[in-house]
Amino acid sequence: MTTVDTPASAPPAADGDGRSRTGDRAPRREVGVVNVFSHGFLLIWALLTTLPLVWMFVSSFKSDMEILSDPWGLPGALRFENWARAWTEAQIGRYFLNSGIVVAGSLALTMLFGATAAYVFARYEFPFRRFFYYLFIGGMMFPVFLALVPLYGVVGSLGLLQTWTGLILVYAAYSLPFTVFFLTAFFRTLPTAVAEAALIDGCGPFRLFFRVMLPMARPGLISVAIFNFLSQWNQFILPQVLMQEDRSKWVLAQGLTALAVSQGYQGDFSGLFAGLTLAMLPVLAVYVVFQRQIQTGLTAGQLK
Amino acid sequence: MKHGKYPLIITFLLPPLLLYGMFVIWPYLQAFPISTTNWLGYSRSYDFVGLANFETLLRDSALWKAVRNNAILLLLLPILTIGLGLFFASMLNMGGRRGAAGVVGVRGSAAYRLVYFFPQVLSVVIIALLWKEVYHPNNGLLNGTLRGLGLPAPTWLGDPRTAFWAVLAVMVWSNVGFYVVLFGAAMAAIPRDIYEAVMLDGASRWTTLTKVTIPLLWDTVQVAWIYLAIAALDGFILIQQMTDGGPNHSSDVIGLRMYNTAFVSESKFGYASAIGVVMFFLTLSVAVLALRVTRRDRIEYS
Structure with a gap:
């Protein structure tokens, strides 16, 4: 050899x-x-x-004529006006902002609730601990379709249909099973000696969590945050059901499907390609920069 | 941590539990009783109809087409995705030269991994709309290429014979990259000395792959199988955006049937919930079955 x-x-x-x-x-x-x-x-x-x-x-740079005549052809000019049209007329810009607002809220809530619940499951013994734990992670197995109809009713009876608050709460609730599952496993791997030392030094249990345990769990928190960010950013069926009517509050995925439908009527192919490109580029750019973290963040959950 | 642990447990557990109970557990529980009613979404009142909805769905031909399609997905999506995933992952991780140090990856494997993972970070809606244009009968990329080569150009999504398979191809396309990375990470965790021993015994590459690498990856393959099986029972976004189940329900899936029954064509909440209940039991039995069939002892390298 x-x-x-x-x-x-x-x-x-x-x-x-x-x-x-x-x-x-x-x-x-x-x-x-x-x-x-x-x-x-x-x-x-x-x-x-x-x-x-x-x-x-x-x-996305071609004219409609060029798109129709030759799928392999190159654009005659860099028509950024297609992008501008998608951004303003199809309101991709607004939907971007809406998605950002919803995901910022739901991600913060997911991480806070997920981390606190997982910490309790990992570090404390109390009656029905296993029952509650399996209740949480059981949610990973259920098809969301089963819940759609009653969920529509629950959100409606709270007066939260067509609101971002409703969407934020629902996103967070449906992200909890995986987040709790992943973070419980992660908190269990952290050494207990540090926590004991802090307690002996007179650190209260709440301060222990926020000042000692959370910083120690940072790698796990980042992985699961990346996972949740992508799945909430790409969420489609929940807003489709809970936010169908108020166009001005739509998230990006809804805006893109509406663009595809109206493009079909108007034959505005370049506008659709520009809209899709606008929605794709930021995500791809972030991915290329943080590829290692994102790849491990998304695959780590399945390897555990 | 003896005294005073309950204030923390309650503050930390109660809010998530309330949120989860209200928006996840409670709706799931309600779905079962709703499935035994004739509730139409816009009315407040409804009657208990027993199992009538389930009898109706036994005769619902559109639903049966959807069930058949999900069954095909259940069979083919994991096989194709895991097969391609293992193939490319082994090429990346062991396709390079074999030297004294063992089996190494090809050059540029990091770049391949970067590119393969692209579909995973894009939203399914973008993938669906993009591929709908790729399949476009006149100005799509695919038919543009076929015409350029002098081949016939089918209508893909408009033809009941091809629509479903065209979407299946997109499903595989969008999933393979993730499993290349997943399997690649698992392969990298296999100790090098195992390969050195295998090479000293003069095993060929194929033997190494089938007799050493894949058995050692079995744990990961099992997880992949379960996730893909669950994904195969869904398929909602791609189908809805690319074909809307058509033409003539030839590409329909159960989730889309349920959604359209409840929120689009009619608002038969009772009947839609019955479809949801069927989906629930399908998902549950597939998960249990997958765990049973693929169960093996866990391998730990120490």
Whole structure:
């Protein structure tokens, strides 16, 4: 196997059955074939993933004529007026702001309630602890559709239909199962010695939580916050049911579907592509910057 | 922490419990009794009708088409997504040269991972609307390409024979990247010396993958299976935005049936809740089944 030390000079994949040989007999040959082979497939999938996104971005600069005549063509000019039209006329700008307001509120509430409940489950023994814990995490398994009709009634009877407050409370409530599940596991991994030392020093239980335990749990809090941010930002069915009527309060996902519908009537393809691009770019930009945290944040929940 | 723990427990647990109880538990519990009524959303009064709603849904042909589609999703979505996910993850993590240090990843694997994960951070609504345009019969990317190659250009979402499969492809497309990263992380956690031992024994790459890597990843595959099975019973947003269940319910799913019954075409809250109850039991049995079938001993590296 020492021959593989300089595989840069490995011959290209000329031999079709190189793969069937064992590594010991023809290591170089296999390296070349597998490398070309694996890079080929990986590249194809990378293209499949990016091509639709790039196409949408490029199309957002085209005129409707250009979109209709040639799907592969390039725009004749950088028509930022498409973007401006989507931002103001289709009100993508306003829906952005609305989504921001709702998610800011619901995320703060989710994190506060999720962290306090998880902390109690992880660190205290009390009657019916297991019952309450399973009550919380059981929510991860239920299809939201089952709750939609009664939820509409509950929110309505509180007078919270078509309000951001209603949406914030509901988002937070539906994010709690996963948040509690994840953070309980996380609080359990934290060492108890620090907490005991703080208590001996006369630290009260509330201060202990906010000053000692929360800072120690920061990595877990960040992961679950990223997860919740994305799922609440992308939430669609809950606002669709609870916020259908008041157009001015819609969130971004609703605004985009409305744009798609009106585009169908007016044939304003460029406006739709511009709206979708506007909604996509900030999320992608944030993702590219924080890719490591986001990838681990989203996958960590499933590995636990 | 003996004395005075209850003030903290109550302050910390009661508000989340109230919120959760009111907006999650209470609606779920109410759904069952509502499913035995003929409640129409706009009226205050309704009658108890027993299991009549469930009898109706046995004869509801649109619903059965939806059930069939969810069953297909249940079968194909996990197989295709996990298959492709494992394939690309193993290419990324072990597709590179094998040297004395063991099996290594290909060059640029970080860039691949970055790109593969894109669909995961986009909202499903954006993915649905984007792909609806990609599939557009006249000016879509797909048919533009096919025409350029001189191939026939189907109407994809407008054709009952292709609509459902076109959406299934988008579902797989949007999920694979996440599982590449998930499986990749799990593969990276497998100790290198296991691979060194395997290589000394002269195992081929294929043997290494099927006899060593995948068995060691089984835990993660099991979790992936459950999540994808639950996702397969949903599919609501993509179907609603891309085909609205059409043409002629050929691409319908149970969640969309339920939503349309309750909030769009009619407001039959009672009947819609009965569909919801069916979904609940389907989800529950799928989760239990998946746990049973895939159960194995947990592997810990120490």
